[in-house]
Amino acid sequence: MTEEELVILDTSGATEVTVEKTKTLYKLGPPPMDSWNITEELSNLGFKIDTLSKNIEHLIRLMNPPVQQFLVEPMSFDQAKELVSSYMRDNRTASISELADQLQIDLRMLCEVIEELNREGHIEERE
Numbered sequence: 001m002t003e004e005e006l007v008i009l010d011t012s013g014a015t016e017v018t019v020e021k022t023k024t025l026y027k028l029g030p031p032p033m034d035s036w037n038i039t040e041e042l043s044n045l046g047f048k049i050d051t052l053s054k055n056i057e058h059l060i061r062l063m064n065p066p067v068q069q070f071l072v073e074p075m076s077f078d079q080a081k082e083l084v085s086s087y088m089r090d091n092r093t094a095s096i097s098e099l100a101d102q103l104q105i106d107l108r109m110l111c112e113v114i115e116e117l118n119r120e121g122h123i124e125e126r127e
Helices: 036-063 078-093 095-102 106-119
Strands: 007-008 015-021
Touching: 007 036, 078 095, 095 106
Parallel strands: none
Antiparallel strands: 007 015
């Protein structure tokens, strides 16, 4: 006898046996959702997607900071040296990027001017 067969015996004394096949169906899965639950779930998923999108945009900005551009005026080394000396007299302290931005001096030339002013004792470098 297989699992699908059900044997029924006739108890009236007859010698006949009746065999019937039966099947049982099982449904698996979550219970059906009503439209309110579906709408709520979609709303939650939309919120999560928006949050992930904002986090990804933030990470991209952190990984790719904007490039700072300086306008550079053509000038001689002596002109640049005089501009830096004057700026430092007026402001007492300044970073290299501040000097480059405010005075519009080429960064390579600015570093050379700062080194010379430092050697001459007109300015001193701080870390």
